[in-house]
Amino acid sequence: MxxxxxxxxxxxxxxxxxDEEMRFEYIIDLGRQYERENPFPEAWKTDEHLMHGCMxxxxxxxxxxxxxxxxxxxxxxxxxxxxxxxxxxxxxxxxTGAELQTITVDHVRRLNLGALTTxxxxxxxxxxxxxxxxxxxxxxxxxxGDHDDRS
Amino acid sequence: MTMLDVxxxxxxxxxxxxxxxDVAKVRAEFPILKETVxxxxxxxxxxxxxxxxxxxxxxxxxxxxxxxxxxxxxxxHRLSQLATDAFEDARETVARFVNAESADEIVFTRNATExxxxxxxxxxxxxxxxxxxxxxxxxEHHANIVPWQLLRDEIGVVLRVVPIDDDGVLRLEALAxxxxxxxxxxxxxxxxxxxxxxxxxKEIVALAHGHGVPVVVDGSQGIVHAGVDVRDLDVDFYAxxxxxxxxxxxxxxxxxxxxxLERMPxxxxxxxxxxxxxxxxxxxxxxxxxxxxxTPPIVQAIGLAAAVRYVSALGMEAIRAHEQALLAxxxxxxxxxGDVRIFGRAPGKAAIxxxxxxxxxxxxxxxxxxxxxxxxxxxxHCAEPLMGRLGVDGTVRASFALYNDGTDVEALVEGIHKAKxxxxx
Numbered sequence: 345m346x347x348x349x350x351x352x353x354x355x356x357x358x359x360x361x362x363d364e365e366m367r368f369e370y371i372i373d374l375g376r377q378y379e380r381e382n383p384f385p386e387a388w389k390t391d392e393h394l395m396h397g398c399m400x401x402x403x404x405x406x407x408x409x410x411x412x413x414x415x416x417x418x419x420x421x422x423x424x425x426x427x428x429x430x431x432x433x434x435x436x437x438x439x440t441g442a443e444l445q446t447i448t449v450d451h452v453r454r455l456n457l458g459a460l461t462t463x464x465x466x467x468x469x470x471x472x473x474x475x476x477x478x479x480x481x482x483x484x485x486x487x488x489g490d491h492d493d494r495s
Numbered sequence: 496m497t498m499l500d501v502x503x504x505x506x507x508x509x510x511x512x513x514x515x516x517d518v519a520k521v522r523a524e525f526p527i528l529k530e531t532v533x534x535x536x537x538x539x540x541x542x543x544x545x546x547x548x549x550x551x552x553x554x555x556x557x558x559x560x561x562x563x564x565x566x567x568x569x570x571x572h573r574l575s576q577l578a579t580d581a582f583e584d585a586r587e588t589v590a591r592f593v594n595a596e597s598a599d600e601i602v603f604t605r606n607a608t609e610x611x612x613x614x615x616x617x618x619x620x621x622x623x624x625x626x627x628x629x630x631x632x633x634x635e636h637h638a639n640i641v642p643w644q645l646l647r648d649e650i651g652v653v654l655r656v657v658p659i660d661d662d663g664v665l666r667l668e669a670l671a672x673x674x675x676x677x678x679x680x681x682x683x684x685x686x687x688x689x690x691x692x693x694x695x696x697k698e699i700v701a702l703a704h705g706h707g708v709p710v711v712v713d714g715s716q717g718i719v720h721a722g723v724d725v726r727d728l729d730v731d732f733y734a735x736x737x738x739x740x741x742x743x744x745x746x747x748x749x750x751x752x753x754x755x756l757e758r759m760p761x762x763x764x765x766x767x768x769x770x771x772x773x774x775x776x777x778x779x780x781x782x783x784x785x786x787x788x789x790t791p792p793i794v795q796a797i798g799l800a801a802a803v804r805y806v807s808a809l810g811m812e813a814i815r816a817h818e819q820a821l822l823a824x825x826x827x828x829x830x831x832x833g834d835v836r837i838f839g840r841a842p843g844k845a846a847i848x849x850x851x852x853x854x855x856x857x858x859x860x861x862x863x864x865x866x867x868x869x870x871x872x873x874x875x876h877c878a879e880p881l882m883g884r885l886g887v888d889g890t891v892r893a894s895f896a897l898y899n900d901g902t903d904v905e906a907l908v909e910g911i912h913k914a915k916x917x918x919x920x
Contacts, residue, residue: 364533368866372859372917399874400858401888421888422856423918 346443348451351435355454367457375420375427382430384419395474400425402471404433406478412440414479418471425467428457432471444479447472516809516817518900524549525898535868538906543688543716543847543894544872545738548802552742555801559794567793568767568784582793585800586783592803593733594724595750602749602756602783603791607715608638610734610749611682613786614711615642617759618680618732625651627679630708632657632665632694633884634687637877639713643682653677659884663690663839670699674706681710685717685733689876689892690839691822691847693717696728704729709755715739719896720818720845722811725750737795741897742802746795749786756782763788806897814897818846821895825904832911838885846895849876852911855918857891863914864891869906 361367384403393403400422407415416433420426436447452468522528527547530537539547559581565574567582583598590598604610623629629643629652646652655678657670674681681703686693696712703710709731714723718735725733732755737746751759761768761779765788770778779785806814825848829835834853852860861873872892875882882889893907 365866369917376919400856422858422862424859424862 346446347438348435350437351451354431354435355456358455358457371424371427371431371457373427374430375423375425378419378426378430379423382417384417388417389419395471399467402429404429404471404474404478406475406481413438414441414444414475416475416478428468429471431455432468432475436472436475439479441479444476447476514810514813516813516897518817518898521549521809522898522900524551526550526553528898532868532870533866538867538869538903538910540893540895540899540903540907541870541872542719542896542899543739543892545744546719546741546896547898548741548743548798549805551805552798552801556743556794556798559797564794566790578793581797582791585796588800588803589748592723592807593718593748593750594726596726597753599781599783600750600753600756602751602786603796604734604747604749604786605745605792606738606747607713607734607736608642608747610732610736610747611638611711611713612642613749613762614732614734614751615646617762617786618711618755619643619646619652620650621759623650623652623679626653626677628653628655628675628677630655630657630670630673630678630681630683630703632670632683633659634663634665634690634692634878634881635682635684636688636713636715637879638715639682639684640880652679656880657683659690659692662841663687663692663844664841665692665694667695667698667702671702674703674708678703678706678708681708682713683710684713684715685723686714686720686845686847687839687878687881688716688847689849689878689881689890690841691844691849692839692841693721693843693845696730700729716845716847721815731755737799737802740799740802741805742799743792743795746792746799748799751782753782756786759786761785761788765789767791809897817897818895818899821899821901821904822846822848824901825893825895825907828904828908829911832908834915835911838887838890847892848894849890849892851887851890852914855914857889859918860891860911860914863917864907864910867906867910867913869910871907 358367361370388405389403393405395402395404400420402418402420402425404416404418409415415437418429418433420429436444449469452472457468525547528537563574563577565578567579586598586601590601595601604613631640631643631654633656643654647654655673657673658666660666681699683694683699685696700710711732712730714733714735717723719739731752733750735748738744768780768785768788770780826837829837829850836851838849851857857873861871864871874889876892
């Protein structure tokens, strides 16, 4: 069964914050926290890991363990995006490629970040698609032939 | 009221003086400025990307659809005649606005980008050959770079780039040096969309013409901030877009000297632009219709004419003076913050300020400003080579228009303070 406990933690934390401004600040704090506690190695900031189509630079690294679970690490040079990248990579790490494909737009909507701006909602969807693409790229969904580059 | 009634306005020439702008009255004419964003009053500082529309433009567009819409140039019925008259009257209005010799020198396009592509495709393929040179500048928008690169890749022309100095001033002496025996065209912006730098077009045109080289101008920003007289400037082509000039999107203008347009082949083929068609041969209409294949942006042109009448009635000099006062206020306030780095300090620049705040990412700053109801542009502003010259990945850009006032500047400054507090800059 897909373990979405980390995702649930984020969703619940965000649900508890009923003020949009506070939710915005929560993401900024998250971005700072990831930066401070889990710095992204400079050596990983390569074109290979760059997620294209973002207004700020976003790098995502995918590490697949022996049981086929994906462990993502992400970073952005913008703090707010770094918070969102950190949350998404954290929330959806530990899933297999097949499990990643079951994540839908409804999960992203549950985080209720759309109110922060439409642009960020779109960015979150692009990020999800990117994680799913990485999930497929590592053979978990071999044979689908579906490689969406539009994220 | 029909479109014909709307048509009979006198367009003020740039030289005419006018009363100072009554900004409160102006703001009341832009319905969108009453909107709130995240529960806060909208502070719109992104007019260099696209300007908001006064009620007169919105009503002209609605009225055209409600009272006299039809296709143009072909119908044998009353509505078609009305629509054709209004469309061609819009051409006359635009011609008077830029002081063209004739409305036949005004080609309607989708936007400035299409106008520049038209020159690159039609003029470029006709008059340029392998090894010929086109002179550009470091501060061009992609719309005035990529069409020439496509031409380069197609026929082998060479692009020469004039540098700017650290204040964003065009280095005229370098321009003079770059114009050589193989130079066939100077393609230059009238006003940088990033730096606000206004280029000395008269000097540049005189220099180029002294070598027999024509000049095409990207006037997307230039025409918004001050009056343009194409005959006084003596430019060969001047391209601009309607939506930055308070008109609708989907309409652009290419002014071209009649002598050039008459010698240029069509850009696209189709209906509207032909004289006779047979499978053996097709002959084309005279300019400007030769360059307007297919159904044109009819209502958009009518809307643009309404916008032109609107800014003309206010007076381009009054608009320029108003924007310059805002620019001075904003520049002083931002510079006074100590850690705000402003890109572009050219004397006489237009009311566009690109900046960075300390070490904060421009995207973060823009996001906090957005939450405060302040709309700015962030990123490379379709000017990636210029970003490289400035040594940055992107900037925040605040651009001021005729409807902005001092409280907008104060809101921007407060928003930047808030960004610094929230982001730790």
